[in-house]
Amino acid sequence: MAAAPARARACIAGIGQTEYRRWGGFSDRNEFQLACEAIASAARDAGLRLDQIDGLSCFADTSIDASLMQLALGIPELKVSASVWGGRGGGPCGALSLAASAVESGQARHVAVFRSLCQGQSRRYGKFYPQRMHSDMVGPYGLFSAAQGLAMVAQRYRHDYGFTDAQLAAIPLMFRANAQRNPRAVTYGRPLTLEKYLASKWVVDPFRVYDCCLETDGACAMIVTTRERARDLPRKPVEIIAALQGSDADWGTGAMGSHNMPGDSYTSGGQRQLAKRLFETAQLTPADIDVMQVYDHFSAMLYMTLEDFGFCARGEAPAYVEAGHAAWPDGNTPINTHGGSLSEAYVHGLNHVLEGVRQLRGESTCQVAGARTCLVTGGSVISPSSAAILGV
Amino acid sequence: MPYLPTSVPGPKIDDVNAPFWEHCRAQRLTFQQCAGCSHLIHPPLPVCPRCQSVERQWREAPYTALVFSFVWVHTAAHDSVVAALPYNVVLVEFPALAGVRLVSNVVNVSPGQLAIGDRLTLLWEEGDGGQWLPRFRKEAPT
Numbered sequence: 119m120a121a122a123p124a125r126a127r128a129c130i131a132g133i134g135q136t137e138y139r140r141w142g143g144f145s146d147r148n149e150f151q152l153a154c155e156a157i158a159s160a161a162r163d164a165g166l167r168l169d170q171i172d173g174l175s176c177f178a179d180t181s182i183d184a185s186l187m188q189l190a191l192g193i194p195e196l197k198v199s200a201s202v203w204g205g206r207g208g209g210p211c212g213a214l215s216l217a218a219s220a221v222e223s224g225q226a227r228h229v230a231v232f233r234s235l236c237q238g239q240s241r242r243y244g245k246f247y248p249q250r251m252h253s254d255m256v257g258p259y260g261l262f263s264a265a266q267g268l269a270m271v272a273q274r275y276r277h278d279y280g281f282t283d284a285q286l287a288a289i290p291l292m293f294r295a296n297a298q299r300n301p302r303a304v305t306y307g308r309p310l311t312l313e314k315y316l317a318s319k320w321v322v323d324p325f326r327v328y329d330c331c332l333e334t335d336g337a338c339a340m341i342v343t344t345r346e347r348a349r350d351l352p353r354k355p356v357e358i359i360a361a362l363q364g365s366d367a368d369w370g371t372g373a374m375g376s377h378n379m380p381g382d383s384y385t386s387g388g389q390r391q392l393a394k395r396l397f398e399t400a401q402l403t404p405a406d407i408d409v410m411q412v413y414d415h416f417s418a419m420l421y422m423t424l425e426d427f428g429f430c431a432r433g434e435a436p437a438y439v440e441a442g443h444a445a446w447p448d449g450n451t452p453i454n455t456h457g458g459s460l461s462e463a464y465v466h467g468l469n470h471v472l473e474g475v476r477q478l479r480g481e482s483t484c485q486v487a488g489a490r491t492c493l494v495t496g497g498s499v500i501s502p503s504s505a506a507i508l509g510v
Numbered sequence: 511m512p513y514l515p516t517s518v519p520g521p522k523i524d525d526v527n528a529p530f531w532e533h534c535r536a537q538r539l540t541f542q543q544c545a546g547c548s549h550l551i552h553p554p555l556p557v558c559p560r561c562q563s564v565e566r567q568w569r570e571a572p573y574t575a576l577v578f579s580f581v582w583v584h585t586a587a588h589d590s591v592v593a594a595l596p597y598n599v600v601l602v603e604f605p606a607l608a609g610v611r612l613v614s615n616v617v618n619v620s621p622g623q624l625a626i627g628d629r630l631t632l633l634w635e636e637g638d639g640g641q642w643l644p645r646f647r648k649e650a651p652t
């Protein structure tokens with residue numbers, strides 16, 4: 119990716135979204151309609167007409183059919199129809215990577231990357247779902263949901279390295295505080311205190327309800343094009359310095375399935391190789407990152423991401439977060455300045471990429487002063503995953 | 511009374527996992543082992559990840575296991591388990607079978623009575639449609 123000449127380098131030229139609502143909040147629109155609305159909003163932001171879009175990129179096994187999307191958006195020729203294969207929430211930066219490859223290679227000029235979720239009208243992610251891979255090996259024992267599977271990893275991490283209830287609480291409290299400045303967040307106007315956190319119901323020990331991502335409906339999208347074209351568009355382009363897919367060896371269905379990943383990486387996020395290649399490709403180190411948006415399906419998974427990406431050594435993440443290093447505005451690298459999946463919305467993490475763009479445009483509601491680089495990670499503890507470094 | 515109600519949906523049987531569950535119906539816990547290179551594979555796979563052989567054999571598991579991790583489920587994600595709350599799900603390992611972990615339940619403990627490293631003994635309970643499920647009992651401390 120770094121090999122493309124500067125004028126051909128991929129940039130994000132526009133972002134857009136629908137309103138985010140709590141699960142079941144849309145009775146008048148479905149997933150397809152929300153996706154179209156988000157893409158139209160991103161195109162407007164980029165100063166483009168919908169008929170200038172010639173590529174679509176998605177992930178997480180979208181229910182949306184590309185031929186109908188081309189028809190609905192009035193795309194004269196759909197030159198790239200891409201989707202990340204497997205990995206569900208692992209894929210937001212993978213979809214971005216596919217879009218970047220498409221514009222850098224000249225296969226398409228303006229690619230819309232999108233994700234739409236309207237669980238109120240389809241299946242609910244937090245519930246039993248018989249089609250999950252390897253559910254035959256876990257479902258008969260009552261292990262039905264991602265929360266339950268990932269709690270198993272968090273439990274082992276707590277055994278090996280230790281974290282207290284108050285240390286874990288620091289994560290949802292930090293993200294909820296950021297969301298209180300963000301009117302797009304579905305938890306806007308509903309602050310969280312440690313007392314309220316500790317009094318909340320257990321979903322699956324060690325996760326209370328506030329340790330689990332929101333269940334929301336909504337869509338978001340962005341337009342990827344080359345720097346050369348983005349120069350002629352109204353918004354400040356945000357460069358995709360690196361965007362890669364990847365995951366560690368022998369993970370299989372990992373913690374979302376049978377839990378047979380290798381012992382030495384059981385309490386990691388399975389993103390170590392991805393992190394290493396990402397920083398090498400970008401020719402940057404963790405110390406160069408000004409702000410990051412981390413996939414936060416469940417609070418404790420932030421620990422694994424911080425360690426896999428080299429922000430702390432193994433087992434040190436609970437103390438790192440407790441010390442305020444991830445908090446806005448005073449931490450050395452603030453995380454999830456929009457509120458994340460715990461407090462803004464759950465759109466399989468594509469909203470984290472949008473927040474990265476806002477930071478680098480200087481438009482975040484929790485702006486990191488002078489931010490030049492943003493790390494965005496896709497879902498951890500699942501394979502394949504993805505991550506990106508954006509910059510201006 | 512089994513640890514979880516028999517209305518909890520049972521395994522969907524396919525050509526890859528069928529031998530595992532057939533052996534369970536005979537109250538035998540077995541793991542897939544590659545006939546080519548002896549690599550242990552769980553859950554069952556159609557191809558050996560080490561040597562790509564499609565020849566499989568089945569190896570009996572020991573009757574004792576250790577707790578690798580566990581959770582206590584307090585909120586039901588399926589109607590069938592509402593009356594069973596809170597219940598545990600355990601991830602066990604078999605020291606003699608490297609690389610294999612099995613998800614199951616421990617039938618004789620309450621919250622607070624389960625810890626990583628606990629020694630367990632295999633037992634069998636009936637599940638959905640008469641399918642026998644491998645579960646575990648925590649051994650009394652010696």
Ligand SMILES: [Zn+2]
Nearest residue numbers: 544547558561
């Ligand atoms: Zn083999």
